[in-house]
Amino acid sequence: MTRPSANHIGAAAALPRLPSWTIVEGRDAIQKTFKFTDFNAAFGFMAQVALLAEKIDHHPEWFNVYNRVEVLLATHDANGVTELDVKMAQFMDSIAS
Numbered sequence: 001m002t003r004p005s006a007n008h009i010g011a012a013a014a015l016p017r018l019p020s021w022t023i024v025e026g027r028d029a030i031q032k033t034f035k036f037t038d039f040n041a042a043f044g045f046m047a048q049v050a051l052l053a054e055k056i057d058h059h060p061e062w063f064n065v066y067n068r069v070e071v072l073l074a075t076h077d078a079n080g081v082t083e084l085d086v087k088m089a090q091f092m093d094s095i096a097s
């Protein structure tokens with residue numbers, strides 16, 4: 001797999017391709033809260049994302065309580081949103097049920 005570009009594109013440019021995500025206030029980042037049936041489903045989601053994160057060396061900021069996973073995506077090296085974040089967001093959407 002080719003690693004997507006880590007060039008800065010910005011949250012506003014990413015959002016049209018990610019309709020269910022929102023822009024973070026005061027920071028160039030995007031966010032979404034995922035809800036699952038239970039902790040097992042939430043943690044299964046996180047485990048799948050963790051495998052991609054290691055593969056592309058790009059890691060989400062997230063917070064989990066029981067069936068809820070709050071995700072924030074940004075590329076620290078670029079000080080904002082890049083194609084890596086778009087890819088990660090699209091992958092999360094594709095595996096969340």
Ligand SMILES: C[C@H](O)[C@H](O)[C@H]1CNC2=NC(N)=NC(=O)C2=N1
Nearest residue numbers: 057058059060074075076077078
């Ligand atoms: C040194 C290492 O390549 C970097 O810290 C990687 C790892 N994971 C990362 N994750 C995210 N979200 N942004 C980064 O800039 C980033 N950089």
